[in-house]
Amino acid sequence: MRVEDTKCFGCEACIPYCPVEAISMRSDGIASVDWDICVECGNCQRAAQEICGAFYREEESLQWPRVLRAALSDTAFVSPLPQVKARGRGGGEKTNDVEGNFLPGEMGVQVELGRPNSGVSFKEVEKFTKALAQIGIQFDPAIPTTRIMDDPSRGTFPEEVLKQRTLTVYVSFKTDEPGFDRAMEVIADLCRGLTTLATITLIRKVEPGQEMFPTGTLDRLGYSIQPNGKVNLGLGKPAYDFTERRQS
Ligand code: SF4
Ligand code: SF4
Numbered sequence: 001m002r003v004e005d006t007k008c009f010g011c012e013a014c015i016p017y018c019p020v021e022a023i024s025m026r027s028d029g030i031a032s033v034d035w036d037i038c039v040e041c042g043n044c045q046r047a048a049q050e051i052c053g054a055f056y057r058e059e060e061s062l063q064w065p066r067v068l069r070a071a072l073s074d075t076a077f078v079s080p081l082p083q084v085k086a087r088g089r090g091g092g093e094k095t096n097d098v099e100g101n102f103l104p105g106e107m108g109v110q111v112e113l114g115r116p117n118s119g120v121s122f123k124e125v126e127k128f129t130k131a132l133a134q135i136g137i138q139f140d141p142a143i144p145t146t147r148i149m150d151d152p153s154r155g156t157f158p159e160e161v162l163k164q165r166t167l168t169v170y171v172s173f174k175t176d177e178p179g180f181d182r183a184m185e186v187i188a189d190l191c192r193g194l195t196t197l198a199t200i201t202l203i204r205k206v207e208p209g210q211e212m213f214p215t216g217t218l219d220r221l222g223y224s225i226q227p228n229g230k231v232n233l234g235l236g237k238p239a240y241d242f243t244e245r246r247q248s
Contacts, residue, residue, distance in 0.1 A: 073167035108203030129155030
């Protein structure tokens with residue numbers, strides 16, 4: 001995002017709207033955006049459109065690879081990228097029950113990096129994806145983070161993507177109980193040196209009488225679970241019968 005100098009009258013009203021503190025006032029009293037820090041979330045443009053209309057996206061912001069920032073940070077941005085087809089940046093956990101993403105016994109892990117207000121660079125994301133790939137994790141092929149990788153089996157991103165930042169990135173995968181323990185060890189280790197925020201979501205279809213997650217590893221690593229159930233009341237009809245994987 002950029003500021004059109006001639007439209008800015010220095011009221012500073014836009015500054016609190018930037019989640020990553022990329023806006024500051026220059027010595028001449030005009031607002032300015034730090035191009036490297038900005039994740040192209042569009043908040044400033046929406047907030048200031050009735051004040052001054054000074055914010056605008058440069059053509060470069062709409063080109064690869066910088067367009068990734070808006071595609072993954074701005075819920076109102078319609079992405080031109082085939083790798084990031086969806087509008088908005090949400091994970092798919094609300095539709096798991098309808099789409100049949102998890103069979104009994106399977107466990108899902110989703111690591112969200114950057115939100116709500118730190119942002120994250122793909123260099124930081126790659127630390128997670130490379131370490132998880134080394135222990136045999138296979139990433140969810142449907143989500144943008146995996147589609148952007150140049151080699152999902154190694155968890156690596158193209159060089160030009162590593163220079164990009166975004167407000168939030170999801171790393172998602174499915175595993176079994178032994179794989180879950182190993183993955184949580186790796187994630188906990190990486191979180192210790194992390195310079196942004198990480199939210200870890202654990203996903204499982206819980207059968208009657210079944211423990212939600214094996215808590216031994218989580219207790220040892222110092223994690224406590226905050227259970228949030230997503231209950232399908234029947235408005236979304238499951239597209240599978242919970243006994244065999246849905247054919248796609
Ligand atoms: S809201 Fe508009 S006029 Fe006020 S500082 Fe920001 S860019 Fe300048
Ligand atoms: S687009 Fe978002 S990150 Fe960039 S300056 Fe505006 S509010 Fe900040």
